[in-house]
Amino acid sequence: MMKTLLNLPHVNEALSQCAETIRLHFAELSITVHSNEAMLLAGIADYYRSYLKAEVHTTTSLNLYVMEQSVVGDELEWLEVPREEGKQGRKEGFIDVAGGRWIKKFKTGMTFLQRPDHTVAVGPCSSNLAQIINFINNQFLNHYLRQGFTLGHASAFCVNGETTAIAAGSGGGKSTLMLRCLEQSERDFLTNDRILFKKTEQGTQTIGLAKLPRVNPGTLLHSDRLRHILPESRQQALRQMPQSELWSLEEKYDVQIEDEYGPNRVRLAGNLSRLIMLDWSLDSAESTQLERVDLASQPEVIEGLRKRPGPFYQDKSGAFADLNAIDSVAHYGNELEHVKVYRLTGKIDFDRAYELIAALD
Numbered sequence: 023m024m025k026t027l028l029n030l031p032h033v034n035e036a037l038s039q040c041a042e043t044i045r046l047h048f049a050e051l052s053i054t055v056h057s058n059e060a061m062l063l064a065g066i067a068d069y070y071r072s073y074l075k076a077e078v079h080t081t082t083s084l085n086l087y088v089m090e091q092s093v094v095g096d097e098l099e100w101l102e103v104p105r106e107e108g109k110q111g112r113k114e115g116f117i118d119v120a121g122g123r124w125i126k127k128f129k130t131g132m133t134f135l136q137r138p139d140h141t142v143a144v145g146p147c148s149s150n151l152a153q154i155i156n157f158i159n160n161q162f163l164n165h166y167l168r169q170g171f172t173l174g175h176a177s178a179f180c181v182n183g184e185t186t187a188i189a190a191g192s193g194g195g196k197s198t199l200m201l202r203c204l205e206q207s208e209r210d211f212l213t214n215d216r217i218l219f220k221k222t223e224q225g226t227q228t229i230g231l232a233k234l235p236r237v238n239p240g241t242l243l244h245s246d247r248l249r250h251i252l253p254e255s256r257q258q259a260l261r262q263m264p265q266s267e268l269w270s271l272e273e274k275y276d277v278q279i280e281d282e283y284g285p286n287r288v289r290l291a292g293n294l295s296r297l298i299m300l301d302w303s304l305d306s307a308e309s310t311q312l313e314r315v316d317l318a319s320q321p322e323v324i325e326g327l328r329k330r331p332g333p334f335y336q337d338k339s340g341a342f343a344d345l346n347a348i349d350s351v352a353h354y355g356n357e358l359e360h361v362k363v364y365r366l367t368g369k370i371d372f373d374r375a376y377e378l379i380a381a382l383d
Contacts, residue, residue, distance in 0.1 A: 023036065023039075023091050023092075024036040024089060024091060024094055024144050025094065026094070026095075027094060027095045027098065027117075027119075027124050027133060027135075027144075028098070028117070028119060028124075030119060030120065033135065033142065034140070036089065037056070037087045037089070037140070037142065039058045039089070040056035040057050040058050040087050040088070040089060041056075041058070042056070042057050042058070042059070042060045042063050043055065043056050043057075043063070044063045044066060044067050044074075045074075046066075046070050046073055046074065046158070047073055047074065047080065048073060048162050048165075048232055048290065049229065049290050049291060050079065050080060050081040050082060051080065051081075051082050051083075051084070051161075051162060051165045052080040052082070052083045052084070053083075053084050053085075053086055053158060053161055053162075054083065054084070054085050054086070055086050055087075055088060055158065056085060056086070056087045056088070057087070057088040057089070057090065057147075058089055058090055058091075059088075059090040059147070059148065061148070062088060062090055062147055062148050062151075062154075063088075065148070065151050066088075066151070066154065066155070066158070069151070069155055069234065069276075069278075070158075070232065071278075071280060072232075072279065072280060072288040073232050073288075073290070082165060084139055084141070084161055084165075085139055085140050085141075086140075086141045086142075086143070086157070086158060086161060087140065087141070087142045087143070088142075088143045088147050088154055089142065089143065089144040089145075089147070090146070090147045090148055091144060091145065091146075092145070092146070093131035093132075093133075093145050093146065094133060094144060094145065095124070095126060095133050096131070098117060098124075098126075099117075100115025100116065100117060100126050100128075101115060101116050101117065102114070102115055103115060103116055103125070103333045103345060104345055104346055106330065112128050113127070113128060113129070114126065114127060114128065114333060115128065116333050118342070119135075121137050121138070121340065122135055122136055122137030122138075123135070123136045123137075123333070123334075123336075123342055124136075125333050125334065127150075127153060130145070130146065130149075130150045130153060131145050131146060132144075132145040132146065132147070132150050132153050133145055134157050134334070136160070136333075136334045136336065136342075137336070137340075138336065138340050141157070141161060143157050152236070152274075155233070156233075157334075159216075159231055159232060159233055160332070160334040160335075162231060162232060163216070163218070163231065163331070163334075163335070164334065164335055164336060166218045166229055167218070167331060167335060168337060168338050169220075170220055171218035171219060171220045171227075171229065172218065172219055172220065172349060172353065172354065172357050173216065173217075173218060173329045173330075173331055173349075174187065174189065174216070174217045174218070174219060174327045174328075174329060174354075175189060175190075175191075175215060175216065175326065175327055175328065175329040176188055176189035176196060176213075176215065176216070176217050176297070176327060177189075177196040177197050177199070177200035177212075177213060177214050177215055177235075178200065178212040178213050178217050178228070178230055178294075179200055179203050179204060179209045179210060179211055179212055180209070180210050180212050180289050180292040181208050181209050181210070181383075182208075183289075183292045183293055184292060184293055184295045184296075185212055185217075185228050185230075185292035185293060185294045185295060185296075186203075186295065186296040186297075186298065186379070187217055187219075187228070187294060187296070187297045187298070187327075188200050188203075188298050188300065189297060189298070189299050189300065189324070189326050189327040190299065190300035190301075190326050191326045194300045194326065195300055195302070195370060195372070196215065196300060197214055197215065197235050197236075197237050197241065198237065198240075198241040198372060199300070199372055199375055199376075200214070200235070201235055201237070201241065201245065201248070201277065202245075202372045202373075202375070202376050203376060203379060204279075204283055204287070205247070205376070206380065207284075210286075210287050210288065210289045211230075211235075211279045211283070211287055211288050211289070212228075212230035212289050212290070212292060213230030213231045213232075213233060214231075214233045214234060214235045214236060215231075215233065216230075216231035216233060216329070217229070217230055217231065217294070218230075218231070219294050219357060219358075220357065221356070221357045221358075221359055221360060224293075225293045225294070225295070225360050226293060226294040226295075226357065226358065226359075226360050226361050227291070227293065227294070228291065228292055228293065228294035229290060229291045230289070230290055230291070230292075232290065234276055234277060234278060234279060235276070235277040235279070236274045236275070236276055236277075237274065237275055237277060238271055238272065238273055238274065238275075239252055239256065239260050239268070239271060239273050239275065240260070240268040240269055240271065242275060243257060243260050243261070243268070244372075247282060247283075248277060248282060251275055251277070252275070265304065266304055269304060294358075294361050295361065295362065296361065296362050296363075296364065296382065297324070297327070297358060297361050297362070297363045297364070298312070298363075298364045298365075298366055298379065299315070299323050299324060299326060299327070299363065299364065299365050299366065300326070300366050301323070301365050301366060301367050302366055302367055302368055302369060302370045302371075303369070303370065304369070304370050306367075306368050306369040306370075307369070308367065308368035308369060309368050309369065309374075310366065310367070310368040310369055310370070310371040310374040310375055310378070311366070311367050311368050311378075312364050312365070312366050312367075312375070312378040312379070312382075313364065313365050313367065314362065314363070314364055315363040315364060315365050317355045317358060317363055318355075321351045321352065321355050322351065323363065323365055324351065324354050324355065324358065324363065325351065327354060328348055328349065328351070328354060329348070330345075330346075330347065330348045331343055331347075332345075333345055364382075366378070
Protein backbone atom coordinates (compact mmCIF):
# COMPACT_ATOMS: atom_id res chain seq x y z
CA MET A 23 0.00 0.00 0.00
CA MET A 24 1.20 3.49 -0.86
CA LYS A 25 1.24 5.64 2.29
CA THR A 26 2.98 8.80 1.11
CA LEU A 27 3.24 10.53 -2.27
CA LEU A 28 6.29 12.76 -1.97
CA ASN A 29 8.75 9.93 -1.23
CA LEU A 30 9.22 8.71 -4.82
CA PRO A 31 11.45 5.70 -3.93
CA HIS A 32 8.61 4.51 -1.68
CA VAL A 33 6.10 5.09 -4.51
CA ASN A 34 8.22 3.10 -6.98
CA GLU A 35 8.66 0.28 -4.47
CA ALA A 36 4.89 0.08 -3.92
CA LEU A 37 4.36 -0.39 -7.65
CA SER A 38 5.86 -3.89 -7.37
CA GLN A 39 2.45 -4.97 -6.01
CA CYS A 40 0.91 -4.36 -9.46
CA ALA A 41 1.51 -7.82 -10.93
CA GLU A 42 -1.53 -8.03 -13.26
CA THR A 43 -1.24 -6.49 -16.77
CA ILE A 44 -3.10 -5.74 -19.99
CA ARG A 45 -1.78 -4.09 -23.15
CA LEU A 46 -3.64 -1.40 -25.10
CA HIS A 47 -2.84 -0.21 -28.63
CA PHE A 48 -3.48 3.27 -30.00
CA ALA A 49 -2.00 3.26 -33.52
CA GLU A 50 1.78 3.59 -33.06
CA LEU A 51 1.48 3.88 -29.26
CA SER A 52 1.04 0.96 -26.88
CA ILE A 53 0.36 1.24 -23.15
CA THR A 54 0.87 -1.63 -20.70
CA VAL A 55 -1.44 -1.15 -17.71
CA HIS A 56 -0.25 -2.77 -14.46
CA SER A 57 -2.52 -3.21 -11.43
CA ASN A 58 -2.91 -4.96 -8.09
CA GLU A 59 -6.57 -5.63 -8.92
CA ALA A 60 -7.41 -8.06 -11.75
CA MET A 61 -11.10 -7.08 -11.91
CA LEU A 62 -10.13 -3.45 -12.45
CA LEU A 63 -8.07 -4.45 -15.48
CA ALA A 64 -11.02 -6.48 -16.75
CA GLY A 65 -13.15 -3.32 -16.63
CA ILE A 66 -10.48 -1.34 -18.51
CA ALA A 67 -10.14 -4.09 -21.13
CA ASP A 68 -13.90 -4.16 -21.66
CA TYR A 69 -14.01 -0.40 -22.16
CA TYR A 70 -11.14 -0.52 -24.66
CA ARG A 71 -12.26 -3.71 -26.41
CA SER A 72 -11.89 -2.01 -29.80
CA TYR A 73 -8.29 -1.02 -29.06
CA LEU A 74 -6.75 -4.23 -27.75
CA LYS A 75 -5.31 -5.42 -31.09
CA ALA A 76 -2.43 -3.65 -32.77
CA GLU A 77 -3.26 -2.36 -36.27
CA VAL A 78 0.13 -0.80 -37.08
CA HIS A 79 3.68 -1.25 -35.87
CA THR A 80 4.18 0.12 -32.35
CA THR A 81 6.94 2.72 -32.11
CA THR A 82 6.39 3.91 -28.53
CA SER A 83 5.60 1.78 -25.47
CA LEU A 84 4.63 3.19 -22.06
CA ASN A 85 3.87 1.69 -18.64
CA LEU A 86 0.98 2.88 -16.48
CA TYR A 87 0.23 1.67 -12.94
CA VAL A 88 -3.23 1.57 -11.37
CA MET A 89 -3.13 0.89 -7.62
CA GLU A 90 -6.39 0.10 -5.85
CA GLN A 91 -6.26 1.30 -2.24
CA SER A 92 -7.62 3.91 0.14
CA VAL A 93 -7.30 7.64 -0.52
CA VAL A 94 -3.84 9.08 0.04
CA GLY A 95 -2.41 12.61 0.10
CA ASP A 96 -5.32 14.62 1.48
CA GLU A 97 -3.03 16.23 4.05
CA LEU A 98 -0.75 17.83 1.42
CA GLU A 99 -0.91 21.48 0.35
CA TRP A 100 -2.21 21.24 -3.21
CA LEU A 101 -1.91 24.13 -5.66
CA GLU A 102 -5.20 24.68 -7.44
CA VAL A 103 -5.52 23.97 -11.16
CA PRO A 104 -7.27 26.94 -12.86
CA ARG A 105 -10.64 26.04 -14.39
CA GLU A 106 -11.94 27.03 -17.80
CA GLU A 107 -14.03 30.19 -18.11
CA GLY A 108 -17.53 29.79 -16.71
CA LYS A 109 -16.74 26.76 -14.54
CA GLN A 110 -16.77 27.13 -10.77
CA GLY A 111 -15.62 25.09 -7.79
CA ARG A 112 -12.44 23.37 -6.65
CA LYS A 113 -11.83 20.42 -9.00
CA GLU A 114 -8.10 19.59 -9.19
CA GLY A 115 -4.85 20.36 -7.37
CA PHE A 116 -1.21 19.67 -8.21
CA ILE A 117 2.23 19.34 -6.63
CA ASP A 118 5.37 19.18 -8.79
CA VAL A 119 8.02 16.61 -7.83
CA ALA A 120 11.32 15.52 -9.38
CA GLY A 121 10.61 14.56 -12.99
CA GLY A 122 6.84 14.69 -12.64
CA ARG A 123 3.67 16.05 -11.10
CA TRP A 124 1.05 14.70 -8.71
CA ILE A 125 -2.51 15.70 -9.62
CA LYS A 126 -5.35 15.36 -7.12
CA LYS A 127 -9.06 15.00 -7.95
CA PHE A 128 -10.74 16.57 -4.92
CA LYS A 129 -14.20 15.07 -5.42
CA THR A 130 -13.13 11.42 -5.67
CA GLY A 131 -9.82 11.46 -3.78
CA MET A 132 -8.01 9.90 -6.75
CA THR A 133 -4.37 10.94 -7.23
CA PHE A 134 -2.24 10.67 -10.38
CA LEU A 135 1.51 10.88 -10.94
CA GLN A 136 2.25 12.27 -14.40
CA ARG A 137 5.78 11.70 -15.70
CA PRO A 138 7.35 10.54 -19.02
CA ASP A 139 6.89 6.84 -18.17
CA HIS A 140 5.71 4.66 -15.27
CA THR A 141 2.78 6.97 -14.59
CA VAL A 142 0.63 6.13 -11.56
CA ALA A 143 -3.04 6.26 -10.55
CA VAL A 144 -3.68 5.56 -6.86
CA GLY A 145 -6.82 5.50 -4.73
CA PRO A 146 -10.34 4.02 -5.04
CA CYS A 147 -9.79 3.19 -8.72
CA SER A 148 -12.55 0.60 -9.16
CA SER A 149 -15.25 3.09 -8.24
CA ASN A 150 -13.72 5.77 -10.47
CA LEU A 151 -13.12 3.91 -13.73
CA ALA A 152 -13.94 6.99 -15.83
CA GLN A 153 -11.00 8.86 -14.27
CA ILE A 154 -8.69 5.92 -14.96
CA ILE A 155 -9.79 5.96 -18.61
CA ASN A 156 -9.13 9.71 -18.78
CA PHE A 157 -5.66 9.19 -17.29
CA ILE A 158 -4.81 6.52 -19.86
CA ASN A 159 -6.10 8.83 -22.59
CA ASN A 160 -3.94 11.68 -21.30
CA GLN A 161 -0.87 9.58 -22.13
CA PHE A 162 -2.32 9.12 -25.61
CA LEU A 163 -2.83 12.90 -25.93
CA ASN A 164 0.66 13.68 -24.67
CA HIS A 165 2.23 11.35 -27.24
CA TYR A 166 0.59 13.07 -30.19
CA LEU A 167 0.78 16.63 -28.86
CA ARG A 168 4.56 16.16 -28.65
CA GLN A 169 4.49 15.38 -32.38
CA GLY A 170 2.96 18.74 -33.23
CA PHE A 171 -0.73 17.82 -33.29
CA THR A 172 -3.30 20.39 -32.14
CA LEU A 173 -6.00 19.47 -29.62
CA GLY A 174 -9.64 20.08 -30.51
CA HIS A 175 -12.87 19.84 -28.49
CA ALA A 176 -15.03 17.84 -30.93
CA SER A 177 -16.77 14.58 -31.66
CA ALA A 178 -16.15 12.90 -35.01
CA PHE A 179 -17.09 10.13 -37.41
CA CYS A 180 -15.47 8.99 -40.64
CA VAL A 181 -16.38 7.39 -43.97
CA ASN A 182 -13.65 5.58 -45.91
CA GLY A 183 -11.00 7.48 -43.95
CA GLU A 184 -12.55 10.93 -44.50
CA THR A 185 -13.44 12.52 -41.15
CA THR A 186 -16.21 14.93 -40.20
CA ALA A 187 -15.71 16.65 -36.83
CA ILE A 188 -18.55 18.28 -34.87
CA ALA A 189 -17.50 20.97 -32.40
CA ALA A 190 -19.21 23.03 -29.72
CA GLY A 191 -18.81 23.96 -26.09
CA SER A 192 -19.84 21.49 -23.38
CA GLY A 193 -23.54 20.66 -23.64
CA GLY A 194 -23.79 21.91 -27.22
CA GLY A 195 -25.08 18.64 -28.63
CA LYS A 196 -21.99 17.40 -30.48
CA SER A 197 -22.08 13.87 -29.05
CA THR A 198 -25.82 13.53 -29.70
CA LEU A 199 -25.45 14.69 -33.30
CA MET A 200 -22.46 12.41 -33.89
CA LEU A 201 -24.43 9.40 -32.61
CA ARG A 202 -27.37 10.40 -34.81
CA CYS A 203 -24.99 10.44 -37.79
CA LEU A 204 -23.84 6.88 -36.97
CA GLU A 205 -27.31 5.67 -37.95
CA GLN A 206 -25.87 5.65 -41.47
CA SER A 207 -24.01 2.33 -41.48
CA GLU A 208 -21.13 3.53 -43.71
CA ARG A 209 -20.07 5.96 -40.99
CA ASP A 210 -17.63 4.81 -38.31
CA PHE A 211 -17.08 6.27 -34.84
CA LEU A 212 -13.82 8.20 -34.37
CA THR A 213 -14.16 10.02 -31.05
CA ASN A 214 -16.60 11.46 -28.56
CA ASP A 215 -15.13 14.85 -27.62
CA ARG A 216 -11.38 15.15 -28.35
CA ILE A 217 -9.57 15.13 -31.68
CA LEU A 218 -5.95 15.74 -32.58
CA PHE A 219 -5.15 17.20 -35.98
CA LYS A 220 -2.13 18.38 -37.97
CA LYS A 221 -1.84 20.01 -41.39
CA THR A 222 0.33 18.09 -43.84
CA GLU A 223 1.08 18.32 -47.57
CA GLN A 224 -1.40 15.50 -48.16
CA GLY A 225 -4.24 17.06 -46.14
CA THR A 226 -5.10 17.34 -42.45
CA GLN A 227 -4.22 14.24 -40.48
CA THR A 228 -6.58 13.58 -37.57
CA ILE A 229 -6.58 11.13 -34.67
CA GLY A 230 -9.54 10.52 -32.41
CA LEU A 231 -9.09 10.13 -28.69
CA ALA A 232 -10.15 6.61 -27.65
CA LYS A 233 -13.09 7.85 -25.59
CA LEU A 234 -16.52 6.28 -25.92
CA PRO A 235 -19.60 8.52 -26.00
CA ARG A 236 -20.58 9.56 -22.49
CA VAL A 237 -23.95 11.21 -22.83
CA ASN A 238 -26.78 12.73 -20.83
CA PRO A 239 -30.16 10.94 -20.61
CA GLY A 240 -31.90 13.19 -23.14
CA THR A 241 -29.67 11.74 -25.86
CA LEU A 242 -30.74 8.20 -24.94
CA LEU A 243 -34.40 9.03 -24.45
CA HIS A 244 -34.77 10.39 -27.99
CA SER A 245 -32.90 7.52 -29.69
CA ASP A 246 -34.80 4.37 -30.64
CA ARG A 247 -31.50 2.49 -30.69
CA LEU A 248 -30.16 3.69 -27.33
CA ARG A 249 -33.27 4.20 -25.21
CA HIS A 250 -32.94 0.72 -23.67
CA ILE A 251 -29.84 1.89 -21.75
CA LEU A 252 -32.18 3.86 -19.48
CA PRO A 253 -34.25 1.91 -16.94
CA GLU A 254 -37.97 2.08 -17.80
CA SER A 255 -38.75 3.95 -14.56
CA ARG A 256 -36.12 6.57 -15.43
CA GLN A 257 -37.57 6.97 -18.91
CA GLN A 258 -40.97 7.73 -17.45
CA ALA A 259 -39.55 10.38 -15.10
CA LEU A 260 -37.52 12.02 -17.86
CA ARG A 261 -40.55 12.29 -20.16
CA GLN A 262 -42.21 14.55 -17.57
CA MET A 263 -39.36 17.09 -17.66
CA PRO A 264 -39.49 20.31 -19.71
CA GLN A 265 -37.16 20.17 -22.71
CA SER A 266 -34.88 22.90 -21.32
CA GLU A 267 -34.46 21.03 -18.03
CA LEU A 268 -33.80 17.72 -19.78
CA TRP A 269 -31.19 19.37 -22.03
CA SER A 270 -29.20 20.72 -19.08
CA LEU A 271 -29.43 17.58 -16.92
CA GLU A 272 -25.98 16.17 -16.00
CA GLU A 273 -26.35 12.40 -15.62
CA LYS A 274 -23.79 10.51 -17.69
CA TYR A 275 -24.16 7.13 -19.42
CA ASP A 276 -21.51 5.32 -21.50
CA VAL A 277 -22.43 4.10 -24.98
CA GLN A 278 -20.36 1.09 -26.12
CA ILE A 279 -20.18 1.50 -29.90
CA GLU A 280 -19.67 -2.19 -30.73
CA ASP A 281 -22.66 -3.23 -28.61
CA GLU A 282 -25.04 -0.63 -29.99
CA TYR A 283 -23.94 -0.08 -33.61
CA GLY A 284 -22.27 -3.37 -34.52
CA PRO A 285 -18.70 -4.69 -34.89
CA ASN A 286 -15.89 -2.91 -36.73
CA ARG A 287 -17.48 0.53 -36.41
CA VAL A 288 -14.57 2.14 -34.49
CA ARG A 289 -11.64 3.94 -36.13
CA LEU A 290 -8.71 5.84 -34.64
CA ALA A 291 -7.39 8.01 -37.48
CA GLY A 292 -8.34 9.61 -40.78
CA ASN A 293 -8.12 12.72 -42.93
CA LEU A 294 -10.04 15.68 -41.49
CA SER A 295 -12.10 16.92 -44.42
CA ARG A 296 -15.02 18.72 -42.70
CA LEU A 297 -15.60 20.62 -39.46
CA ILE A 298 -19.12 21.54 -38.37
CA MET A 299 -19.42 24.18 -35.65
CA LEU A 300 -22.69 24.04 -33.68
CA ASP A 301 -24.14 27.50 -33.15
CA TRP A 302 -27.80 26.59 -32.59
CA SER A 303 -30.09 26.98 -29.60
CA LEU A 304 -33.23 25.55 -28.01
CA ASP A 305 -35.08 28.89 -28.03
CA SER A 306 -34.31 29.90 -31.62
CA ALA A 307 -37.29 30.50 -33.91
CA GLU A 308 -35.14 30.13 -37.04
CA SER A 309 -35.05 26.93 -39.09
CA THR A 310 -31.95 24.74 -38.77
CA GLN A 311 -29.42 25.69 -41.45
CA LEU A 312 -25.91 24.65 -42.46
CA GLU A 313 -23.69 27.27 -44.05
CA ARG A 314 -20.08 27.29 -45.29
CA VAL A 315 -17.68 29.49 -43.33
CA ASP A 316 -14.66 31.42 -44.63
CA LEU A 317 -12.19 31.39 -41.72
CA ALA A 318 -10.23 34.25 -43.26
CA SER A 319 -13.16 36.61 -42.55
CA GLN A 320 -14.83 34.73 -39.65
CA PRO A 321 -12.04 33.15 -37.57
CA GLU A 322 -14.03 33.50 -34.33
CA VAL A 323 -16.45 30.78 -35.51
CA ILE A 324 -14.00 28.06 -34.43
CA GLU A 325 -13.64 29.34 -30.86
CA GLY A 326 -15.57 26.34 -29.51
CA LEU A 327 -12.99 23.96 -31.01
CA ARG A 328 -10.09 25.32 -28.95
CA LYS A 329 -9.02 23.29 -25.90
CA ARG A 330 -6.27 23.59 -23.29
CA PRO A 331 -3.97 20.54 -22.98
CA GLY A 332 -4.47 20.62 -19.19
CA PRO A 333 -2.31 19.78 -16.14
CA PHE A 334 -1.22 16.34 -17.40
CA TYR A 335 0.60 17.61 -20.49
CA GLN A 336 4.41 17.32 -20.53
CA ASP A 337 6.39 18.41 -23.57
CA LYS A 338 9.27 16.46 -25.17
CA SER A 339 11.70 17.68 -22.51
CA GLY A 340 9.40 16.58 -19.68
CA ALA A 341 8.45 20.17 -18.78
CA PHE A 342 4.84 20.98 -17.90
CA ALA A 343 3.05 23.62 -19.93
CA ASP A 344 1.53 26.82 -18.57
CA LEU A 345 -1.86 25.72 -17.21
CA ASN A 346 -3.54 28.75 -18.80
CA ALA A 347 -1.87 28.29 -22.20
CA ILE A 348 -4.04 27.63 -25.25
CA ASP A 349 -3.21 27.89 -28.95
CA SER A 350 -4.55 31.01 -30.68
CA VAL A 351 -7.51 31.14 -33.04
CA ALA A 352 -5.01 32.03 -35.78
CA HIS A 353 -3.07 28.81 -35.09
CA TYR A 354 -6.26 26.74 -35.32
CA GLY A 355 -7.24 28.51 -38.52
CA ASN A 356 -3.87 27.79 -40.09
CA GLU A 357 -4.05 24.08 -39.19
CA LEU A 358 -7.55 23.94 -40.73
CA GLU A 359 -6.45 25.47 -44.05
CA HIS A 360 -7.37 22.30 -46.00
CA VAL A 361 -10.62 21.64 -44.09
CA LYS A 362 -14.11 22.71 -45.17
CA VAL A 363 -15.70 24.52 -42.22
CA TYR A 364 -19.46 24.83 -41.72
CA ARG A 365 -21.71 26.50 -39.15
CA LEU A 366 -24.99 24.93 -38.01
CA THR A 367 -27.46 27.62 -36.89
CA GLY A 368 -31.10 28.08 -35.94
CA LYS A 369 -33.13 25.81 -33.67
CA ILE A 370 -31.81 22.52 -32.35
CA ASP A 371 -33.18 19.80 -34.61
CA PHE A 372 -31.06 16.65 -34.82
CA ASP A 373 -33.12 15.05 -37.58
CA ARG A 374 -32.81 18.13 -39.78
CA ALA A 375 -29.08 18.40 -39.01
CA TYR A 376 -28.68 14.74 -40.03
CA GLU A 377 -30.32 15.50 -43.38
CA LEU A 378 -28.17 18.56 -43.97
CA ILE A 379 -24.95 16.68 -43.26
CA ALA A 380 -26.06 13.78 -45.46
CA ALA A 381 -26.63 16.28 -48.30
CA LEU A 382 -22.97 17.28 -48.10
CA ASP A 383 -22.01 13.73 -49.08
